[in-house]
Each structure stands twice: as C-alpha cells, then as structure tokens.
Amino acid sequence: MLIILFVAILWYGGLFFQSFFLHRYAAHQVFTMSKTMERITFVLTWIFQGPSYLSAYGYGIMHRMHHAYTDTxxxxxxxxxxxxxxAMMWKTKTIYQDINQQRIKVDQKFTKNVPQWKEFDLFASSRISxxxxxxxxILFFSFFATTWWEWLLLPVTLAMAPIHGVIINWFGHIFGYVNYKVKNTSKNLFPFDFLMMGEGYHNNHHKHSSSPNFGVKWHEIDMTYLIIRxxxxxxxxxxxPIPVRSS
Known part of the structure; x- marks a missing residue:
C-alpha cells in the first residue's frame, strides 16, 4: 500500500509542478511570483520530479515552440x-537538451523572460543528482514493496516527467474530443481530467493559451487552476488579469 501511495504522490506532485511552474509560469507566464518564491519552486520541482527533473528554461522555450509550430x-x-x-519522446529529449544546454540558437521571441537558474539546473540535471x-x-521499493508487481511501478517513478509529457503531446493530439476548431490536432482527453490535473484539456489550451484556467465547460474542472487561485x-x-475568451 505504501508503494501505491508513494507513486501517487510522485505522480500528482510532479505533475502539479510541471503544470504550475514549467507550463503555466515558465512557458505562458499567466502569473508572477517573487524571486524567492521562484527559487523555492525550482527546488520543489526537483524534489517531486526527482530523476526526471525538467529545467524551466528548457521546458518553457520548447513549449513555446510547440505552440508556434504545432503539428508542423x-x-x-x-x-x-x-x-x-x-520516436517522438527521443526527438523531444534531444531538442530539450539542445535548448537547455544552449547548443542551438533560439529565436529571442521564445526566450523572453523564461526563468533560468543555471547553477541549480546544472546540479539538478546532473548525472549525480x-x-x-x-x-x-530503489531503496524505498526494497524496504516497502510487498509483492512482485509493485516493482513494475519503479520504471514509472523514474520516468515520470516524460510519461506526463507523452500523455499530452502524443495521446492529446490523437484521442479525445474538441470544443474549438483550431489549426492543429489538439484534443481534450477527458470530460473531467482526474488524471492530468487540467493538462488534459489540451484543445481548450491551444485555443486560449494565455488563460490560466484550461477548463471551459462546467464539467471541465482544472485542479491546477484551483490551486493557483x-x-x-x-x-x-x-x-x-484573465483575458476574455473568444468563442
């Protein structure tokens, strides 16, 4: 039971900081925070994402590129x-690392005000970390796993952030329903997004990318937005200020 609880905490904790900090703050900047709060959130993101930690700088720029070039x-x-x-995950990893390690030149429109803490990212993204x-x-599983099938959850904990990403960036462009006709394949995965804390309302987000609330219809409850409030x-x-949504 402790293993299930551990995985659930990592799933929703890591997902929250990916959505709250990396996505809505670093990429879209729908809210502001003090430099002290920003540094605290960097550390919390590292704690909850663990071995799959993602840099706000690399993620923020790459996500802006996704919106600018969706499905091209x-x-x-x-x-x-x-x-x-x-193949998509490998390509994403390569582009993310190229951006984060500044091996490629990125248009300034994608880098404007994206938060960066070079010293911390160097440590948090290091092989040692x-x-x-x-x-x-592994030590936690060794102490608390009581059945063999619980060990099958270990790879999920080690690759949590990429798994979160592929659910939205792959399945969120193939399966689901649409509220808006947009010039891409984005879809809403769930009528009520219990799994991805609002990130699953991907079609809504592509229509209203500057809105902090990804839900539109009454049943589309965005848990991350509620926490933000x-x-x-x-x-x-x-x-x-929340922008007025167009139809």
Missing part, C-alpha cells in the same frame, strides 16, 4: 511528424 515539421513533438511515441534519486527510489489568494503568487 518544426514542432518539437507532434504525432503528425513522428513515426511512433518513442539522477543517480542519487534512482538509488533512493488559492496560492493567489494567499499572496504566494499574483495572477495576471
């Missing part, structure tokens, strides 16, 4: 131009 050959991840999900996290996870009320962050 320049899209960093698109089922329309990748043979299978593993990832090995320490992998060792800690609480953090805004408590003064930890400050939501920008």
């Amino acid at each position: 050959e320049k899209d960093p991840h698109s089922p329309s131009h990748d043979a299978n999900l593993f 990832r090995i320490l996290w992998v060792s800690a996870y 609480v953090l805004d009320t408590l003064g930890f962050i400050k939501l920008k």
